[in-house]
Amino acid sequence: xxxxxxxxxxxxxxxxxxxxxxxxxxxxxxxxxxxxxxxxxxxxxxxxxxxxxxxxxxxxxxxxxxxxxxxxxxxxxxxxxxxxxxxxxxxxxxxxxxxxxxxxxxxxxxxxxxxxxxxxxxxxxxxxxxxxxxxxxxxxxxxxxxxxxxxxxxxxxxxxxxxxxxxxxxxxxxxxxxxxxxxxxxxxxxxxxxxxxxxxxxxxxxxxxxxxxxxxxxxxxxxxxxxxxxxxxxxxxxxxxxxxxxxxxxxxxxxxxxxxxxxxxxxxxxxxxxxxxxxxxxxxxxxxxxxxxxxxxxxxxxxxxxxxxxxxxxxxxxxxxxxxxxxxxxxxxxxxxxxxxxxxxxxxxxxxxxxxxxxxxxxxxxxxxxxxxxxxxxxxxxxxxxxxxxxxxxxxxxxxx
Amino acid sequence: xxxxxxxxxxxxxxxxxxxxxxxxxxxxxxxxxxxxxxxxxxxxxxxxxxxxxxxxxxxxxxxxxxxxxxxxxxxxxxxxxxxxxxxxxxxxxxxxxxxxxxxxxxxxxxxxxxxxxxxxxxxxxxxxxxxxxxxxxxxxxxxxxxxxxxxxxxxxxxxxxxxxxxxxxxxxxxxxxxxxxxxxxxxxxxxxxxxxxxxxxxxxxxxxxxxxxxxxxxxxxxxxxxxxxxxxxxxxxxxxxxxxxxxxxxxxxxxxxxxxxxxxxxxxxxxxxxxxxxxxxxxxxxxxxxxxxxxxxxxxxxxxxxxxxxxxxxxxxxxxxxxxxxxxxxxxxxxxxxxxxxxxxxxxxxxxxxxxxxxxxxxxxxxxxxxxxxxxxxxxxxxxxxxxxxxxxxxxxxxxx
Numbered sequence: 127x128x129x130x131x132x133x134x135x136x137x138x139x140x141x142x143x144x145x146x147x148x149x150x151x152x153x154x155x156x157x158x159x160x161x162x163x164x165x166x167x168x169x170x171x172x173x174x175x176x177x178x179x180x181x182x183x184x185x186x187x188x189x190x191x192x193x194x195x196x197x198x199x200x201x202x203x204x205x206x207x208x209x210x211x212x213x214x215x216x217x218x219x220x221x222x223x224x225x226x227x228x229x230x231x232x233x234x235x236x237x238x239x240x241x242x243x244x245x246x247x248x249x250x251x252x253x254x255x256x257x258x259x260x261x262x263x264x265x266x267x268x269x270x271x272x273x274x275x276x277x278x279x280x281x282x283x284x285x286x287x288x289x290x291x292x293x294x295x296x297x298x299x300x301x302x303x304x305x306x307x308x309x310x311x312x313x314x315x316x317x318x319x320x321x322x323x324x325x326x327x328x329x330x331x332x333x334x335x336x337x338x339x340x341x342x343x344x345x346x347x348x349x350x351x352x353x354x355x356x357x358x359x360x361x362x363x364x365x366x367x368x369x370x371x372x373x374x375x376x377x378x379x380x381x382x383x384x385x386x387x388x389x390x391x392x393x394x395x396x397x398x399x400x401x402x403x404x405x406x407x408x409x410x411x412x413x414x415x416x417x418x419x420x421x422x423x424x425x426x427x428x429x430x431x432x433x434x435x436x437x438x439x440x441x442x443x444x445x446x447x448x449x450x451x452x453x454x455x456x457x458x459x460x461x462x463x464x465x466x467x468x469x470x471x472x473x474x475x476x477x478x479x480x481x482x483x484x485x486x487x488x489x490x491x492x493x494x495x496x497x498x499x500x501x502x503x504x505x506x507x508x509x510x511x512x513x514x515x516x517x518x519x520x521x522x523x524x525x526x527x
Numbered sequence: 528x529x530x531x532x533x534x535x536x537x538x539x540x541x542x543x544x545x546x547x548x549x550x551x552x553x554x555x556x557x558x559x560x561x562x563x564x565x566x567x568x569x570x571x572x573x574x575x576x577x578x579x580x581x582x583x584x585x586x587x588x589x590x591x592x593x594x595x596x597x598x599x600x601x602x603x604x605x606x607x608x609x610x611x612x613x614x615x616x617x618x619x620x621x622x623x624x625x626x627x628x629x630x631x632x633x634x635x636x637x638x639x640x641x642x643x644x645x646x647x648x649x650x651x652x653x654x655x656x657x658x659x660x661x662x663x664x665x666x667x668x669x670x671x672x673x674x675x676x677x678x679x680x681x682x683x684x685x686x687x688x689x690x691x692x693x694x695x696x697x698x699x700x701x702x703x704x705x706x707x708x709x710x711x712x713x714x715x716x717x718x719x720x721x722x723x724x725x726x727x728x729x730x731x732x733x734x735x736x737x738x739x740x741x742x743x744x745x746x747x748x749x750x751x752x753x754x755x756x757x758x759x760x761x762x763x764x765x766x767x768x769x770x771x772x773x774x775x776x777x778x779x780x781x782x783x784x785x786x787x788x789x790x791x792x793x794x795x796x797x798x799x800x801x802x803x804x805x806x807x808x809x810x811x812x813x814x815x816x817x818x819x820x821x822x823x824x825x826x827x828x829x830x831x832x833x834x835x836x837x838x839x840x841x842x843x844x845x846x847x848x849x850x851x852x853x854x855x856x857x858x859x860x861x862x863x864x865x866x867x868x869x870x871x872x873x874x875x876x877x878x879x880x881x882x883x884x885x886x887x888x889x890x891x892x893x894x895x896x897x898x899x900x901x902x903x904x905x906x907x908x909x910x911x912x913x914x915x916x917x918x919x920x921x922x923x924x925x926x927x928x
Contacts, residue, residue: 140696165920168696176927179920191916197692199918204697221926288825291598295541295569296605300821319827393802394795394818401794417795419817420701424689426720427913428828512828515592517600519566519580525622526577 128155128449129254130225131162134181137169137235138204139262140197141274142281142429143437147230147258148200149193150441152181158449164224169203169231170238174214178222193438196424198230206238212245219253226254226448230441232261232272236456237479243454256444257456257474260437262423264311267480268472270461273440274423276433276507278305279315281422282359286319287514289416290326290357297355298412299346299404300326303397305422307363309483310334312422315504316359317496321514326357333363334484335493337372342400343407345494350410362396362417372396393417430508432465440469447471465506529556529850530655531626532563535582538570538636539605540663541598542675543682543830544838548631548659549601550594551842553582559850565625570604570632571639575615579623594839597825599631607639613646620654627655627849631842633662633673637857638880644855657845658857658875661838663824665712668881669873671862674841675824677834677908679706680716682823683760687720688915690817691727691758698756699813700747700805701727704798706823708764710884711735713823716905717760718897722915727758734764735885736894738773743801744808746895751811763797763818773797794818831909833866841870848872866907 132155136144148165155163163181166172179200184192192199207215219227229239236257246253259266262278282304293300304313310332317330328349331337349356365371373396397415404413440457447455455471456478462468488500533556537545549566556564564582567573580601585593593600608616620628630640637658647654660667663679683705694701705714711733718731729750732738750757766772774797798816805814841858848856856872857879863869889901 136696140693164923165918176925178923179918180923181918181920184918184920188916188919191914192918194913195692195915195917196689198696202696218927222923284827284829285822287827288597289821291596291827292541292821292825295537295599295603393799393816395799398794398796414821415794416818416820416822418822420690420693420815421686421817421819421822424693426685426688426692426915428685512595513592514596514827515589516596517566517580517582517585517593518589519582519585522565522579522581522623524577526619 128158128160128226128445129252131164131223132160132226132228133164133166133219133224134228135166135169135172136198136200136202137229137231137238138202139423140202141260141262141423142196142277143273143433144197144230144260145195145199146193146434146437147260147273147441149189150438151228151258151445152184152189153186154442154445156182158445162223164222165200168201169205170207170215171203171205172201173218174211176218196426206234207241209245212242215242216246216249216251220251225252228256228258228444228448230258230260232263233266233479233481236474236477240474240478243474254448255454256448257477258440258444259457259459262312263306263309265309265481265483267477267482268458270459270467271507272459273433273437275311276430277428278312278422279318279504280430280508280511281425281428282312282315282418283318283508283511284428285418286316286327286357286359287511290319291514293326293355293357296412298414299350299356299358299410301358301360301397301400301415303360303362303415303417305418306333306361308333308481310361311484313359313361314484314488314496314500315508317501318504318508318511322516324353327359328353328356329358329494330496331360331364331494332484332489333361333365334489336367337364338366339403343404346404347408360396360400373399432507432509436467443469529559529561529627529846530653532565532624533561533627533629534565534567534620534625535629536567536570536573537599537601537603538630538632538639539603540824541603542661542663542824543597543678544674544834545598545631545661546596546600547594547835547838548661548674548842550590551839552629552659552846553585553590555843555846557583559846563624565623566601569602570606571608571616572604572606573602574619575612577619597827607635608642610646613643616643617647617650617652621652626653629657629659629845629849631659631661633664633667634880634882637875637878641875641879644875655849656855657849658878659841659845660858660860663713664707664710666710666883668878668883669859671860671868672908673860674834674838676712677831678829679713679823680719680905681831681909681912682826682829683713683716683819684719684909684912685829686819687717687728687758687760688912691720692915694727694756694758697813699815700751700757700759700811702759702761702798702801702816704761704763704816704818706819707734707762709734709882711762712885714760714762715885715889715897715901716909718902719905719909719912723917725754728760729754729757730759730895731897732761732765732895733885733890734762734766735890737768738765739767740804744805747805748809761797761801774800833908833910837868844870
């Protein structure tokens with residue numbers, strides 16, 4: 127039985143399946159006969175503004191369509207509450223009789239919930255807090271993987287499969303910059319684009335390894351010599367051995383977001399810097415770069431079926447834990463078969479504000495590729511992709527020579 | 528009956544369905560009992576290099592998979608032959624007994640074929656030349672639309688549908704830069720992303736209209752005031768009233784491609800310039816920009832069914848015309864119903880090196896939107912898209928106020 131009315135909100139960057147979790151939680155709360163199911167608009171900021179909608183008055187038909195729609199249907203926020211902010215939250219929750227709070231989000235949102243959970247105990251406010259995981263970065267501790275990642279990975283793999291074919295048709299060097307500040311999981315997904323042995327990406331640069339511009343130049347020239355072309359996947363978070371972002375070397379006037387992080391997305395600067403560097407340091411003529419940007423987390427119609435299903439389930443499980451477990455926590459995903467998962471309620475402090483990065487076993491010794499173990503890890507998450515097939519027509523003998 | 532052996536090649540930028548045309552031509556040439564069906568690798572450059580494959584030795588099973596694969600399976604080129612280049616081509620064609628040439632491409636490739644057709648007549652070399660249309664820019668004269676455009680348009684519309692939802696979840700200004708040097712058709716496709724009346728893109732800038740930075744600033748502020756956010760679709764080809772590309776104002780050191788055109792794709796500079804301009808001229812805090820780049824012409828798994836079917840048909844029709852019509856030409860697509868098309872063999876000179884731009888009837892008087900006539904034009908080409916659905920939950924009354 128859920129404590130008081132239930133409130134649901136979404137925080138941080140949207141994903142392709144974040145509304146599956148919302149709908150899973152709403153439907154399970156209904157099934158359990160919750161006395162009220164509210165949604166807060168734009169995450170915790172909607173709580174202090176009392177900006178609530180009555181989710182009990184949704185039809186299942188509309189909810190199913192919302193579940194299939196990418197990006198936070200309740201809106202999102204980058205707000206991170208301090209103690210005073212939490213006191214405001216409790217005032218509003220109390221006025222509305224809310225006793226259970228579900229927050230769908232990543233590292234920052236889970237930390238918001240940890241703060242809220244601790245402050246509620248300190249203030250003796252009875253609030254059951256359950257975090258529902260999502261992040262395209264796949265960087266939550268404890269979890270085998272996180273909802274949102276498989277669909278974003280499918281986008282990145284589909285994009286690189288396409289640019290590999292494009293680069294094969296019109297050879298040269300292509301650099302694609304992928305989201306992921308500290309964790310390279312999303313960039314690494316580019317490896318799924320390969321089918322034939324000479325397919326790109328031929329080089330993959332992850333933030334788990336230091337990036338050196340001269341080594342990069344040599345890598346690119348060697349790959350270009352070998353394949354007559356070169357496709358490169360680069361994480362936006364690449365940095366030098368001092369930890370300085372490669373992008374930061376571009377400009378001292380970088381915008382900073384509310385969490386004090388350098389803004390890495392929403393600019394094409396890193397791709398341009400890297401292509402300029404290749405043009406300056408090699409004699410390769412055709413060099414192109416793209417920054418995948420916001421498309422990788424929002425593109426309509428690119429979704430992993432496994433991701434949809436699991437995102438729905440973590441929403442449902444969150445409500446079940448809130449009703450049965452006598453503690454706050456975060457729903458975590460654990461791989462228990464090939465391929466099967468199970469869910470647990472883990473401590474918020476085990477996940478909150480922490481970042482999982484790629485294990486060394488997933489990164490090739492060259493530091494410019496992933497290992498077969500990574501491909502085994504990611505294949506069942508992304509599922510089948512469209513095939514990219516080559517002609518097999520035999521080459522004809524030259525007559526004129 | 529086809530004259531001599533048939534040769535097929537692909538030129539210019541790849542599309543999602545260019546291999547449908549290749550496979551349609553190969554299969555129809557087989558059905559007609561062609562004495563040989565060759566493919567030239569990398570367009571006309573593969574002819575002078577005698578780089579041929581024997582397409583008669585493909586299985587239908589593999590051809591069907593190739594047809595579904597984006598980007599030129601035979602490779603492409605930006606080469607444009609002069610008279611001397613044509614003489615080299617004739618030498619090779621003669622040595623291999625080739626009497627029919629099919630070239631799949633856009634404006635530049637059709638001009639290549641026009642030159643080749645004229646030079647063949649001047650040299651008294653019996654060569655039947657048929658151009659098979661493709662271009663994501665949709666800028667071929669005579670044609671109602673061109674194969675490749677509907678699938679690229681679906682990518683652009685799906686991308687804007689996603690970023691509209693993302694921008695709604697985390698409000699601010701978003702600028703997406705779309706391919707299209709002179710014709711705005713692909714940028715205009717962003718309008719298909721709208722479903723609800725306040726959906727973005729809220730502003731669409733096309734190369735058919737002059738772009739003024741101060742008018743742009745005012746447009747953005749007005750839209751941001753009205754919607755609390757603003758999504759903007761911009762063509763890479765926007766220019767000022769003197770015809771100077773807005774991107775050219777960025778840097779004097781712009782790379783030029785083989786046709787003497789400024790390189791507009793493969794750099795994120797225009798999106799960055801426009802977002803910097805908004806940040807400098809307004810007090811809007813969250814401003815982001817993406818350049819869609821090569822993804823829009825190559826992304827694996829984003830294709831229009833109508834586009835697939837028509838691309839196949841223009842390949843088939845090209846072979847039928849080559850066998851029955853006693854003249855060279857280009858296959859053109861004509862809309863004859865709502866929705867139905869028919870094909871004709873038009874003169875190469877009517878299409879070659881010419882550029883169709885958007886008619887005034889398709890562009891709103893504001894110059895920052897399309898008209899309903901454009902939506903009527905494009906909807907049947909792109910076909911159904913995934914739905915983007917909002918919650919309908921009613922807002923709850925505030926208690927604390």
